[in-house]
Amino acid sequence: MTERRVPRVRVRFAPSPTGDLHVGGARTALFTWLFARHSGGDFILRVEDTDRRRYVEGSAAGIVESLQWLGLEWDEGPIFQSERLPIYQEHANWLLEHDHAYECFCSPGRLEQVRAGQRARGEPPGYDRHCRSLTPQEIDEQRRLLAQEGRNPVIRFKMPESGTTVVDDLIRGPITFENRLLEDAVILKSDGFPTYHLAAMVDDHLMEISHITRGEEWLPSAPLHVQIFRAFGWEMPVLVHPPVILRPDGKGKLSKRDGAVGVLEYKRKGYLPEAMNNYLVLLGWSAGDQEFFSTDDLIERFELADVSASPARFSFDKLLWMNQHYINHVLTLEDLTARCVPYLVAAGLVPAAAEDPASPEHARVREVVTLVKDRLKTLTEVVELTDFFFTDGAEATEEYATETLVPRKTEPAAVRAGLERTRATLVGADLDDEAGTEATLRALADELGLKAGQLFMPIRVAVTGRTVSPGLFETLRVLGKDRVLARLDAAIAKLATYRSQASPAG
């Protein structure tokens, strides 16, 4: 019995530096990375920067940052294709010498003309193989003419003109293409740079890639890639084309136009990489029962072959929900605190010293975060939800409209009296005793003939400046007596000059 050698799993994520890393690309990267980790193989980062016109400065750095943020660390790379030009040129020449490629001297203008004609006649547009059958003399002549213009020919791959090419995709099965409908693609451009078709295939072979994972949009050119491997006599890696991600409305691929699609945008907006990964992996893959996965769970359970072949729509809603779930129920308090601090520091609410987990400032943030943990959907929201805990006195909370102090069906005078009595009561109270504060204020409401809410809401607005806040008694405790009293005073003062706009109905 001969044992079949099972090649080591080696996969790569190969983005082109033409912009930010999109969630679609991030998902492909995630699938690829999980597959590598699951099978104990290697994950390589390769930057496909072979198009000088579309190159965007800083884009590669952004992609690197995105992957790092998501925790998709690579074992090799980043490798830049632009630094490997001679390799591709050598391979193009090899194909030329072995009759698998030919020089094409056609001008862009002629190519456009050919396509226009084909379209008009209802034929599939494509290169008409004009230069494929040039005689050696004609080739020399064309070279000379082109050289006079200071231009170079391109090199095209010779596709078989008949028969079929079978592309065997891991998640779709075998797909058969008619060779006569395929064209002779350019593999080396006139500027000496390779096109994707040559560069990616050469690299995938040289880097011993076992599985080519890439977006579904590459499926139509897969037969070309199979033929390139065949021409070189190389063993074909397994092809894997996860589906594209659709816009929320399903009309087309998710793109920049649809708002937030850049991974770094989500980082900035206070999303957690854990939530991002968890959401993304569920877009096209499922373990059946489970909904939440730690990275280790995923590495253990993820199967590339189980990825769905049908495209899924991106849901901002569900991502947000997932993020909230991680903040509310997965992160430890300490972890959440540490992640909130930078946002509070950036907003100028807490000193940079709070970055130190042992600092009193950090402890203070932790105390505050405890109260809003269940209310945060994103990390950035911590600023608007808790700013009043970090400002002193009453200035920062005085912005609210006085009328918000007065609940429906409640007389302003009663509110004012209630706040005055509350102030008098709290002066001597121990705010650390939440239950005690609650009992005291409930009794006070009773005594004033008010429902609890009719007294609590004005207090809430007075001390927080808003109608929505964490629980009142824990808020009072964390605020501390100084702030509470100062803000009650400010509210009472506002009410002193307040005239009810509309008399309460009923």
Next chain:
RNA sequence: GCCCCCAUCGUCUAGAGGCCUAGGACACCACCCUUUCAAGGUGGAGACCGCGGGUUCGAAUCCCGCUGGGGGUACCA
């Protein structure tokens, strides 16, 4: 136009011939909890498994056609 892929609640999906009078999650609605808002709990509405043919004792599950959606059609990736 041509080529290719895909097709279960609005959305993400479970389902690999009988376990399905189709399960879960998001969103939505109601109720409970309740000092606001959340979170949480309970329940509800929501899919004749795109349509039409087959195969089979039996199909969401297999086959064919149609329709619909998506992708590709560059000296871009």
